[in-house]
Amino acid sequence: MRKIIINGANGYVASNFIHELLANNYKVIALVRDSSKYSADERMSDALNKINYEYEDVHNLTVYSYSLLENNFSIPEEQLAEIFSGSVDYYHFAASLKYDLKSKDEIFATNIGGIKNSLKIFSKYSGGNSRFFFVSTAYSCGNIQGEFKETFYDNAEISQFRNYYEQSKRFAENIVKNEMERHNLDAHILRLSQVVGDSKSGITKTDYGIFDFAKRIHGLAYKYPNQKVRVQVDPNSTQNLIPINIVIRYLLRTVEIQNLPVVMNFVAKNSIKNIHLINSLHQFLPIDIIPVETIEKSEMNALERMISVGMSFTGGYIKTNILFETQNLNKIILSDGNDTNEHTIFRMLEFFIDELMDKRKKNVLQTAC
Numbered sequence: 285m286r287k288i289i290i291n292g293a294n295g296y297v298a299s300n301f302i303h304e305l306l307a308n309n310y311k312v313i314a315l316v317r318d319s320s321k322y323s324a325d326e327r328m329s330d331a332l333n334k335i336n337y338e339y340e341d342v343h344n345l346t347v348y349s350y351s352l353l354e355n356n357f358s359i360p361e362e363q364l365a366e367i368f369s370g371s372v373d374y375y376h377f378a379a380s381l382k383y384d385l386k387s388k389d390e391i392f393a394t395n396i397g398g399i400k401n402s403l404k405i406f407s408k409y410s411g412g413n414s415r416f417f418f419v420s421t422a423y424s425c426g427n428i429q430g431e432f433k434e435t436f437y438d439n440a441e442i443s444q445f446r447n448y449y450e451q452s453k454r455f456a457e458n459i460v461k462n463e464m465e466r467h468n469l470d471a472h473i474l475r476l477s478q479v480v481g482d483s484k485s486g487i488t489k490t491d492y493g494i495f496d497f498a499k500r501i502h503g504l505a506y507k508y509p510n511q512k513v514r515v516q517v518d519p520n521s522t523q524n525l526i527p528i529n530i531v532i533r534y535l536l537r538t539v540e541i542q543n544l545p546v547v548m549n550f551v552a553k554n555s556i557k558n559i560h561l562i563n564s565l566h567q568f569l570p571i572d573i574i575p576v577e578t579i580e581k582s583e584m585n586a587l588e589r590m591i592s593v594g595m596s597f598t599g600g601y602i603k604t605n606i607l608f609e610t611q612n613l614n615k616i617i618l619s620d621g622n623d624t625n626e627h628t629i630f631r632m633l634e635f636f637i638d639e640l641m642d643k644r645k646k647n648v649l650q651t652a653c
Contacts, residue, residue, distance in 0.1 A: 286371050288539065291315040291352065291402065292378030296490050297419070297479055297531060299331035301375070304532045306344055310539065313367050315350040315357065315378075324349035334489055352378050352398045357405060368409035373539055375417045376402045381492075383447035395452035396459070403463050415470045417538060418460050422477040422524065422551050422608055423601075424453040434547045434612040436461050436473075446600035464546075472544055476531060477551040477608070483527035483624065486631030488639075493601075494523060494561055495636050500594040502640045504587065505571035513588050515595070517562065517575040517602045522555035524606065525624045537616045545612035552624040553610065558602060564630045568637040577603075 288305055290298050293314035305312050316324035328347045348367070350357035356364055368374075380387070380394035399418065406416050425432040426445040439458055445451040463469045480495070481488025491499055504513075534550050562573050584592060595602075 285310055286373050286539065287311045287313065287369075289313040289315065289367065289372050289374045291350065291357075291374075291376055293347075294327045294331035295377055296331075296492075297476065297528065297535075298375070298377040299328070300335055300528055300532050301535050302345065303332060303335055304536055305539070306342065308536070309344065311344045312346070314345060314347045316347055317351065318349045353393065353401055357401070364405065364409045368406070368411070368414070370411060371413040372410055373415050373417065374402070374406050374410065375419060375535075377419045378402075379419075379453075381449065383449040385448070388448050391448045391452050392455075395449070395456050399456040399459050403460070403469075407463070407467060407469070415472065416460070417472050417474055418456065420457055420473050420475045421450065421453045422475040422549055422606075423450050424457060424475060425606060425608075426450055426454065428606070431607040431609050432549065433609045434475075434545065434549050436547065471546070472538065473547040474535070474538065475547070475549045475551070477524040477526050477549075479528055479531055480525045480624070480629070481527065481632040481635065482529045483628040483632075484529060486628070486635045488632040488636045490528075491636075494525070495633075497595065498565060498633060498636055499640060500591065501565055501571060501573065502569055502637060504590065505569040506644065508587055509570040510572075511587055512572040512574060513591060514574045514576050514579055514584070515562075515588070515591055516577070516579050517558050518577050519557065519559035519562065519575040521558050521603045522605050523558065523561065523601065524551050524555045524608065525629060526550060526552040527624060527628065530623060534613070534617055541616055545615055548612045548616070549608045549610055550613065551608040551610060554624050555605075556624060556626060556629050560626050560629065561633070564633045565637075568634060 288310050290302060290312065292298055293302060294316050302312050302314060314328050316328050318324050319327060322330070325347045348359060350359055376399060378394070378398050380391045382391050403416070422432065423446070426440065436457060437454065439455055442448065442451055457473050460471050460473060464471050478493045479490065481490065488495065531550060538544060558575060562575050565573060581589060581592065
């Protein structure tokens with residue numbers, strides 16, 4: 285079996301991937317950054333425990349502390365040689381998920397500097413039969429018109445993207461492409477759309493994207509109950525939400541199959557209309573959300589302005605109806621019926637809101653005590 289090396293290993297998708305790899309008896313090397321409070325081992329353990337699985341049998345998991353931008357990841361050369369010995373599949377998950385102008389330098393340092401350093405280390409230490417996987421985003425498409433193909437696109441100015449995160453991922457994809465052309469690198473681009481909860485169980489352990497919006501609305505609904513609020517959302521635009529269990533199944537197939545397409549869009553086959561998300565929140569929260577396509581800030585009341593500020597990121601995705609090509613994706617796996625639909629997203633939102641309500645009740649009890 286190949287050895288699997290994963291950086292940014294304690295992230296939501298990466299840690300779920302590691303759990304599945306361990307369940308299938310793969311040997312996994314997890315590269316995790318130490319924090320000011322916790323070691324790499326502690327952060328990896330915490331991430332696996334949060335998945336809601338029993339985290340016990342980890343004899344095939346080795347965790348190393350690393351620094352993404354430092355020479356040799358701040359890992360001794362002899363240790364790197366051992367880590368990359370034999371045939372390995374290397375997955376570059378590490379990324380800055382920030383997007384705003386003030387974070388531009390950090391975004392580009394992490395997402396561009398990080399991929400360059402990963403490629404440098406991989407090329408230096410890995411064997412000839414090893415493969416490099418860059419986990420990108422389906423939203424490297426930017427403000428594309430028409431279908432987003434499973435191929436490379438030229439770099440573009442920021443005006444062609446919704447934010448610097450998207451632009452940095454496009455640039456990073458092309459850095460990988462250049463290395464493939466110059467050094468015959470066996471590399472693959474895996475573009476993920478918005479990853480959500482488990483489509484079978486409804487368990488949702490991410491607060492990204494629509495769940496960040498749900499969390500903000502939840503907080504305001506209980507602070508200002510029974511209000512009517514307008515939000516600038518096109519009700520008929522769509523979100524591409526791919527369940528975590530589907531993503532992990534796709535990722536596992538990339539390990540299992542030797543000859544893979546170079547670029548694959550890991551996206552849901554069915555997109556979900558914004559109006560369904562709004563209607564679902566109506567059923568869980570004491571607030572009446574009214575989607576409107578356009579509303580000026582001068583026309584908003586105080587509560588609507590608070591919601592608008594909280595949508596600084598999600599606001600860029602409220603008018604999207606992006607078409608994603610999946611021809612390459614279909615070559616490695618076919619849908620099994622567990623893709624996104626209105627019912628599965630409803631269950632995920634229900635689970636997520638219930639979790640928020642439980643936390644709120646515990647906080648109230650602790651305050652009372």
